[in-house]
Amino acid sequence: MSKKLISRIATDIKDRGNQLLFVENPDDFLIRRDVMAALTELDILIVEGPQIKQRLFYELRHSRYSGKTIVLLTEENFEYLEDMLAKGLQVEFRLDSYLYGYHLGSIINLDLLTLDKLFQQKKVKQLTREETISEIQVISKIERQAYKPDLEEIDIEVQNKIKGNTKDWHSVIEILSRHLRSSIGTGYQEEVFDWINKVNTQFQEELELNYKSLISSSPIKKPAIVSKILDHLVQKPRNEKIALLVIDGLSYWQYQVIKEHLPESFKLKENLTYSWVPSVTELSRQAIFKGSAPDYDYVQNPRNEEKLWRNYWKNKGFNDFEIEYQHSEANLNNTNILRLAVILKELDDKMHSSEDYKDLKDLTKNWIKRSRLPEILADLLEKDYTIFLTTDHGSIQAKGWRNLKGAEKLGTHNSRSQRHLNYSEDWIADDFFAKNPELEKSVSRDENTIYFKNDYSFSNKSSHITHGGSHILEVLIPFVKITL
Numbered sequence: 001m002s003k004k005l006i007s008r009i010a011t012d013i014k015d016r017g018n019q020l021l022f023v024e025n026p027d028d029f030l031i032r033r034d035v036m037a038a039l040t041e042l043d044i045l046i047v048e049g050p051q052i053k054q055r056l057f058y059e060l061r062h063s064r065y066s067g068k069t070i071v072l073l074t075e076e077n078f079e080y081l082e083d084m085l086a087k088g089l090q091v092e093f094r095l096d097s098y099l100y101g102y103h104l105g106s107i108i109n110l111d112l113l114t115l116d117k118l119f120q121q122k123k124v125k126q127l128t129r130e131e132t133i134s135e136i137q138v139i140s141k142i143e144r145q146a147y148k149p150d151l152e153e154i155d156i157e158v159q160n161k162i163k164g165n166t167k168d169w170h171s172v173i174e175i176l177s178r179h180l181r182s183s184i185g186t187g188y189q190e191e192v193f194d195w196i197n198k199v200n201t202q203f204q205e206e207l208e209l210n211y212k213s214l215i216s217s218s219p220i221k222k223p224a225i226v227s228k229i230l231d232h233l234v235q236k237p238r239n240e241k242i243a244l245l246v247i248d249g250l251s252y253w254q255y256q257v258i259k260e261h262l263p264e265s266f267k268l269k270e271n272l273t274y275s276w277v278p279s280v281t282e283l284s285r286q287a288i289f290k291g292s293a294p295d296y297d298y299v300q301n302p303r304n305e306e307k308l309w310r311n312y313w314k315n316k317g318f319n320d321f322e323i324e325y326q327h328s329e330a331n332l333n334n335t336n337i338l339r340l341a342v343i344l345k346e347l348d349d350k351m352h353s354s355e356d357y358k359d360l361k362d363l364t365k366n367w368i369k370r371s372r373l374p375e376i377l378a379d380l381l382e383k384d385y386t387i388f389l390t391t392d393h394g395s396i397q398a399k400g401w402r403n404l405k406g407a408e409k410l411g412t413h414n415s416r417s418q419r420h421l422n423y424s425e426d427w428i429a430d431d432f433f434a435k436n437p438e439l440e441k442s443v444s445r446d447e448n449t450i451y452f453k454n455d456y457s458f459s460n461k462s463s464h465i466t467h468g469g470s471h472i473l474e475v476l477i478p479f480v481k482i483t484l
Contacts, residue, residue, distance in 0.1 A: 003038065003112070003116060004116055004119060004120060005098060005099075005112070005115055005116045005119040006035070006038045006039065006042070006112065006116075007042070008098060008119070009039070009098065010039060010042040010044055013039075013044055013069055013071065014044070014069055016089055016091065017089075018088060018089040019061065019068070019069045019070060020058065020061060020069075020070050020072070020084075020087055020088035020089070021069065021070070021071045021072065021088060021089050021090075021091055022072050022074050022084075022085070022088050022089065022090045022091070023071050023072065023073055023074065023090075023091055023092070023093050024073075024074060024090075024091075024092045024093070025073055025092075025093045025094075026092075026094065027094060027095050027096070027104065027108055028108075029093070029095040029108060030046050030071065030073060030093060031046070031048050031073060033353070033354070033359050033362065033363065034111070034112055034358070034359065034362040035112070037362045037363055037365070037366040038112065038362070038366075039071075040366055040370070041365075041366060041369060043067060043068045043069060044068065044069045044071060045057065045065060045068050045069070045070050045071065046071050046073065047070060047071065047072050047073065048073045054072045054074075055084070057070050057072070058070070058072070058084055058087075072088070095107075095108060098119060099115065099118055099119055100122075100123060101122075101123025101124065101125060101126055101127055102118060102123065102127055102132045102135070103127060103128065103129040103131075103132040103133075105129070106129055106132040106133055106136065107132060107136070110136065111185050111358060112362075113185060114136065114139055117139045118135065118136075118139065121135070147182050147183060147186050147188060148188070149179055149182075149183070149188060149191075149192060151191065151192070151195050154175065154179060154195075155195065155198075155199075157175060158172055158175055158176075158199060161175075162202065162206075167206065169203070169206070169272065169476060170270075170271065170272045170476075172199065172203075172472075172476075173252045173272060173472065173476040174252070174256075176196050176199060176252075176253075176472070176473070177251070177252040177253035177255075177256055177473075178253070178256065179192050179196075180192055180193065180196060180253050180357070180473075181253045181256055181257065181361070184357045184358055184361045185358050185361070189357065193397070193455075196472070196473070197454065197455060199472065200453075200454070200471055200472045200473075203472040203475075203476075204444070204453045204470065207277065207444075207453075207470055207475070208444075211274070211277060214228075214274055215227065215293060219231035219232040219235070220232070220235055222271050222273070222479065223273050223479060224273060224274060225273060225274040225275075225276070225287075226273055226274065226275055226276055226284055226285075226287045226288045226390070226392065226477075227276065227287035227288070227290070227291065227292055227293055227294070228273075228291075229244070229273065229288050229291070229388070229390065229479070230288070230289070230291035230312050231291055233339075233388065234316055236386070238317075238318075238338070239338070240338075240386060241337070241338055241340070241383070241384050241385045241386065242338065242339055242340065242385065242386055242388065243340040243341075243342065243380050243385040243386070243387045243388070244288075244339075244340070244341045244342070244388050244390070245342050245344070245376075245377075245380075245387055245388065245389045245390070246285065246288060246341070246342070246343050246344070246390055246391060246392060247344045247347055247389065247390075247391050248281065248285070248343065248344065248345045248347060248348035248391065248392060249347055249348030249351045249352075249391065249392070249393065249394070249395055249467065250347060250390075250391035250394070250477065250478065251391075251394035251395050251473055251474075251477070252272070252394060252473070252476060252477060252478055253473075254347070254360075254364050255389075255391075255478040255480070257361070257364050257365065257368070258364075258368055258373065261368050261373070261374055262374055262377065263374065263378070265484060266377070266381070266482055266483075266484065267482070267483045267484065268480055268481070268482055269480065269481040269482075269483075270478065270480050271478075271479045271480065271481075272476050272477060272478060272479060273390065273477060273478075273479040274475055274476065274477070275391075275392060275393040275394070275474060275475050275477050276294060276392075276393075277446075277451070277470045277475060278419070278420040278446075278449060278451035278468050278469055278470060279392075279393035279394070279467050279468055279469060279470065279474040279475055280393070280420055280467070280468045281300055281348075281392055281393065282294070282298060282299075282300035283296070283298075284392040284393050285300065285305065285392035286298050286300065286305075286308070288390070288392060289305050289308035289309045289312070289341070290308045290312070291308075291312045296413075296422065296449075302325075302327040302343070305325065305327075305343070306325035306327075306341075309323065309325045309339075309341050310323050310325065313339045318338065318339060321336065322336065322337060322338040322339060323337070323338070323339050324337040324339070324340045324341070325340075325341045325343075326340070326341065326342045326343070327343045327345070328343065328344065328345055328346070329344075330342045330344075330376045330379070330380075332379055332380065332383060335383055340380075340385065342376075344371060344373075346367060346371060347364065347367050347371075350363040350364070350367055351363075351395050351465050351466075351467075352465065352466065354464070354465040355461075355463055355464055355465070356397055356463050356464075356465065357397050357465070359465070360395070360465050377389075377482060381482070381483070381484050386481065386482075386483055387481070387482040387483070388479065388480070388481055388482075389478065389479075389480045389482060390477065390478060390479045390480070391477050391478065392477075393467045393468075393474055393475075393477065394467065394473050394474045394475070394476070394477050395465050395466060395467045395473065395474060396419075396455055396465070396466065396467060396469065396471045396473050396474050397455065397463060397464075397465055398418070398419065398452075398455050398456060398457035398459075398461075398463075398464060398465070398466050399455060399456060399457065399461070399462060399463060400456070400457055400458075400459040400460045400461045400462065400464075401439070401442070401452075401456040401457065401458060401459075402458070402459075402460060403458065403459055403460050404421075404458050408432060410428070411423050411424045411425060411428045412424070418457040418458045418459050418464075418466050418468065419451060419452045419456075419457050419458070419466055419467065419468030419469040420449065420450065420451035420452070420468040420469060421449070421450045421451070421458070422448065422449045423448040423449070423450070424448070425448060426447060426448045428448070429445065429447075429448045429449075429450055432450065433445070433450075442454050442456050444470060451468060451469045451470060452468075452469035452470075452471070453469055453470045453471065454469075454471065455471060
């Protein structure tokens with residue numbers, strides 16, 4: 001993707017000659033998530049929010065943020081203390097300084113790719129609103145032509161993969177993910193997602209028939225479900241150094257983005273596994289580290305997770321000093337570890353902060369660079385580890401059914417996923433169903449647990465990224481062996 005607009009903005013910011021800027025931004029362009037992510041890649045940190053937060057970035061600018069330009073967004077510069085103002089430079093930023101000639105209200109919320117195209121088509125006269133919209137329509141038509149899926153043909157390919165007794169859901173999620181990823185930010189995204197939802201209807205039938213058999217499946221060739229991952233790894237020779245890398249909230253299409261950033265020297269043996277259903281962290285990630293079906297009264301936190309990991313391997317004859325669990329970062333100083341688990345959680349946080357797939361795609365690319373994931377993998381391989389990369393669940397761009405009423409929340413253990421309800425008693429779940437019969441085709445129920453199987457959520461939001469149901473994009477997740 002061309003980024004001439006962002007590159008020009010970054011150059012102008014850096015050319016100010018000061019790594020601390022107090023910026024007034026009346027059009028709020030700089031607080032867009034995609035803009036922040038793009039500028040972060042160019043070592044420019046956009047900081048909004050309360051004064052205390054901005055003060056923290058100011059204090060850490062020479063240590064944690066050394067070499068980066070810090071932009072503190074402000075409406076009133078006089079509110080800053082004199083010591084801060086003395087060190088920084090006060091400037092104003094306006095998008096129309098870069099996109100002169102266009103009607104600002106018509107372009108301010110466009111995606112960066114379209115803005116980049118407009119930036120490269122410099123205008124010498126001021127366009128009206130109607131003329132600006134006409135320019136945008138021409139560019140959008142070109143972008144639609146750049147990715148133009150034949151969904152009928154693609155669907156035939158998918159249907160051929162799942163007909164008969166042997167259903168190749170791995171190929172299906174590969175195809176769905178590839179086209180979802182390609183459609184994000186184009187005029188075809190909604191059409192592609194509607195098609196994916198139709199395939200998901202077939203997947204829900206598959207879950208209803210075969211999901212429970214996965215729980216008792218053999219893990220020798222591959223783990224069919226996350227609760228079988230450890231039983232698969234235990235088949236490896238005792239002295240083989242194994243690293244299990246769990247990237248929280250990684251959808252299969254995001255794995256495809258990661259794959260494009262890995263060196264060609266990496267050998268990838270790609271497979272899929274099923275998340276636990278419903279696809280909530282406290283169940284699915286617990287199932288990974290417990291090595292069996294999860295408990296509903298489990299408290300999800302790093303301490304309990306590490307305990308599960310250590311207990312499993314100790315029961316298999318490993319010494320405590322041969323086992324390691326690391327959360328949020330990889331510290332590879334101890335090369336005597338034979339069974340290493342690394343949890344990277346930041347991508348899940350980015351997922352929950354995203355309103356749509358466009359947000360999440362931009363944030364995913366930014367995370368790959370900031371997390372130094374390719375370098376982490378290379379370091380593990382250099383230390384003779386065989387890496388198994390996976391996740392606990394994917395995610396879905398959900399739309400709100402409605403917020404739960406106060407009485408409907410009573411007796412629930414509710415996660416931030418907003419796609420499942422776990423009631424303490426069966427009769428409470430019965431009562432919820434009786435009062436909301438319109439949900440019958442949208443949800444599944446497992447005793448006292450209710451979860452969405454389509455793209456709805458218990459919220460009023462028109463669009464947000466979350467998880468916790470049984471949609472195909474949440475449940476079919478990557479399980480990849482990485483070697484040199």
